[in-house]
Amino acid sequence: MPVTRRELENYIGQLLAVDRFRDYAPNGLQVEGxxxxxxxxxGVTASLALIEAAIEQGADALIVHHGYFWKSEDPCITRTKRTRLARLLAHDINLFAYHLPLDAHAELGNNAQLGARLGLLPTGRFAEQDLGWLGVQEQPLSFTAFARRVEEVLGRAPLEIGEADKLVQRVAWCTGGAQGYFHEAAALDIDCFLTGEASEFVTHLANESGIGYIAAGHHATEQFGIAALGEHLATTLGVEHVHIDLPNPV
Ligand SMILES: [Zn+2]
Structure with missing residues (x-):
């Protein structure tokens, strides 16, 4: 059953409480179709490959975690950005993007979905806008065993920095590029920090604090939230939903 563009935008906006977030890009309808x-x-990112796949699927709307019009980006519609927008507009496809509101949602969000798959019981939040999650493993695992669980859930080997045998019970995590929160997380009572990416400093902070660090992939850690949102929309609004995962090594 079709819904109108406005109904869909209003529904998701309320569901994800988009007005509560300060973000680096607009949340909601970004390109009107x-x-x-x-x-x-x-899909995770509105790349040209995902747009072509959406066209092939006969999509009326493409809903992503990483859309366009980031604060730091050149606002001009040139080169690859022109190509992407031209393809969307030529096929009258709506583009909706949900960034931090999708990371944060208590059930459908990237952090909630990843934590549940890893068997982490949420105990609290940390960092700005409560974007970081804290939780516990009921059965503590060694750092290496926890990293293997991450590998199994995400289907790719993570970068691991930590003592192999150290027990991991209290975990802080934040999907995507949250290496900048490691300082704040390391001041908490945790055994391991998990995010998508790494920067050079994290090696030293992990070694000197004794807190394990796992970088499991920006794309990989953020693949579940947008799929869960699509399933939710199919169930509640009756729209057809196809999730397309285009793996990304970063
Ligand atoms: Zn991201």
Whole structure:
């Protein structure tokens, strides 16, 4: 059953409480397409490859975690940005993007979905806008065993910095590029910090604090939230949903 563009935007906006977040890009409708939406495609990033896949699927709307118009980006519509927008506009496809509101949602969000798959019981939040999550493993694992669990859940080997045998019970995590939160997390009572990416300093902070660091991939750690959102929309609004995962080594 189709919904209107406005109904879909209002529904997701309320569900993810988009107005509560300060973000680096607009959350909601970023590129306007057709008014009636019966078929949605979800994916992590609105790359040209994902747009082409959405066109092939006959999508009326593409819903992503990483959209366009970031604060730091050149606002001009040139080169690859022109190509992406031209393809969306030519096929009348709506582009919706949800960044921090999708990371943070208590059930459908990237952190909630990743934590549940890893068997982490949430105990609290940390960092700005409560974007970081804290939780415990009921059965403590060694750092290496925990890293293997991460590998199994995400289907790729993570970068691991830590003592192999150290027990991991209290974990702080934040999907995507949250290496900048490691300082704040390291001041808490935790055994391991998990995010998507790494920077050079994390090696030293992990070694000197005794807190294990796992960088499991920006794309990989953020693949579940947008898929969960699409499934939720299919169930509650009756739209057709196809999730397309285009793996990314970063
Ligand atoms: Zn991200």
């Amino acid at each position: 057709k008014d009636a939406i019966g078929r949605i495609v979800t």
